[in-house]
Amino acid sequence: MRREASIAHVDLDAMFAAVEQRDKVSLRGRPVIVGGVAGRGVVSTASYEARRFGARSAMPTAEARRRCPPGTAFLAPRFAAYRRTSEVVMALLGEFSPLVEQVSIDEAYVDLAAAGCHDLSVEGVTILAERIKDLIAEATGGVTASIGVGSSKLVAKIGSDLHKPDGLTVAAPGGERALLHPLPVTRLPGVGPATMERLRRAGVHTIGDLAGVPLPELVERLGQAHGTGLYRLARADDDRPIVGEREAKSVSAEETFDVDLTDRARLGAEIDLLAARVGGRLRNGGLSGRTITIKVRHHDFTTITRSVTRPQPTDDPRLVAQVARRLLAEVDTSAGIRLIGVGVSTLSDFVQDDLFGEDAGDLFGSLASTGSGSEDGHEATDPPQVLPAEQGEAANRDGTTRADWRPGQDVRHDEHGAGWVWGSGRGRVTVRFEGPNTPPGPVRDFAADDPELHPSDPPDWRLDQPPKQDDARRL
DNA sequence: TCTGGGGTCCTAGGACCC
């Protein structure tokens, strides 16, 4: 918490709908809903005219259609237009301070102290905020902003919400608790439905109620980080810094289907599309990542994730797709899949040189050597490539290297079928089993020195019936 | 016609290392 009210939170009012109304005169003064307009769509933004009928963000569009009168416009989002408007606003804010934290497409914190030239008295920041509001409306062609100014992010954020739309709230230093305590706890960032319910059971309804709960009780109910965080926020004790640039931690894409899907071929095709989107965005950002995750939402809305972390980062859409397909192969999709997603995390801002030919050809080297062909152009009969540790990755701490256990290496054959090395490292080897006519089977984890692991000759079926390209891809 | 899409952070358990 600062001595002066020098943090501004700028929030564009119903931005998506406001941009639509700006760009199309006939929409002005009418209820406008922007969001998914298909069967399972939800509302991204409802204009203030539509909110009067009860339409809200995150509400199913079907519900909004029921509530809003004839003549309401239901529009699919035009992100490019919103992004352009956002850029205009952010550039403008940048003229008031060198330190601007963009929180989302329509929201930012501005550090008014960082500029060093502003009058930080309550009167001074009030005049300043009025000017920012005027300039935003002018520069965007009529999109308005609400601004809160205070001594911390918390107070600024709550202030911007207090008199929406086109509002301005300046919280004078010293009055923070008086401002916060009458408000419902749900106004605090981090209090969603689950936390609200837990607090309600403890008799907590307002931020003031929350400030009366001892820290140990809060930690017990909400956990260490969440409990201490809310304990402090309820006291207006907030020193979270304004952070200019933030590095991405993950990149993902997902899709909800109009009807639940069971067809594995179709799901595989969807994974390819999602992986292509993710890979494209990774490459645009000069990023690559080691962890590949799929997300699967079942027909009943239960949602699971499955992930694998690889030794080397990648931005290759084909590789992402193949790993994602393998992960999906372990999920029961027979009852219907509502949503599927693909993500990449553990990001780094470089791409490891392709020392191992880190694509399908190598990951599935043994399959490729049976005649399915490899995408890196090696002859199908190429022996697996073995590199000394110093040429590949550094040796693991236990002395084993990736060269000891190569992905695709066949290691063991038992009642499950043939076992292939799927991943290795840190003294562990993960083996995937599959048979000639069965889908990829169980994955088992072995210690690298497990005597059960003995490389052996491939069974005959692999030589007689090389998998079709399609089968190889499905792995 | 219940429940999008892109993210972040936290927790908890198991494996492993020192």
Place this chain on the structure above:
DNA sequence: TCTGGGGTCCTAGGACCC
């Protein structure tokens, strides 16, 4: 031979935000 604590990495799930 038994016991152990701290730290990191990985996986899975949950809550939350815009």
